[in-house]
Amino acid sequence: MAIEVFDENKMRELSDEDRFHLCEKILKNEEDESKRWDAVWLIGELAEGKTEKDPMFNRVADVIEWVMKHDNNGVVKHEASFQIAARNMRSKIPVLIDSALNSESVLTKHESIESLGLMRAFEVEDLIKEALKDPSIDVRETAEFVLKRFARMKNQGEYKPYNIL
Numbered sequence: 001m002a003i004e005v006f007d008e009n010k011m012r013e014l015s016d017e018d019r020f021h022l023c024e025k026i027l028k029n030e031e032d033e034s035k036r037w038d039a040v041w042l043i044g045e046l047a048e049g050k051t052e053k054d055p056m057f058n059r060v061a062d063v064i065e066w067v068m069k070h071d072n073n074g075v076v077k078h079e080a081s082f083q084i085a086a087r088n089m090r091s092k093i094p095v096l097i098d099s100a101l102n103s104e105s106v107l108t109k110h111e112s113i114e115s116l117g118l119m120r121a122f123e124v125e126d127l128i129k130e131a132l133k134d135p136s137i138d139v140r141e142t143a144e145f146v147l148k149r150f151a152r153m154k155n156q157g158e159y160k161p162y163n164i165l
Helices: 016-029 033-047 055-070 074-086 090-102 106-118 122-133 137-153
Strands: none
Touching (some): 016 033, 016 055, 033 055, 074 090, 074 106, 106 122, 106 137, 122 137
């Protein structure tokens, strides 16, 4: 069962296709970041339990990548980073790395690094080490945490996302 996000437009009652299009429209056009945050969550739910073999999974992943590259709010990008990890959108690891190392938002950097850790993205460990030199202590602490977690998790198997609370 998913966390109940405020759904003032009753998007969960729409078909998946209609819900996708409405969320995408909000994410690309809405000025209110609180509505965009909700739309990130609600579009992310469409990918829950799916894999990259499902066209909807990939469409959702592409919209979330668009958010990471174009949204101007760190809180919205924080949620997009989480959705990438929660849905195990491994093709979006490069966008997480870019955000982790280059975002202007400390919040976005933190969540991008944490998401890479959640996904067990061992292949980018050396890139995460670059964040140990970030000016923000929060980013450095997150990178250190993830690197320690990597050391513990290397022999624990592949990451498999679970249903979100």
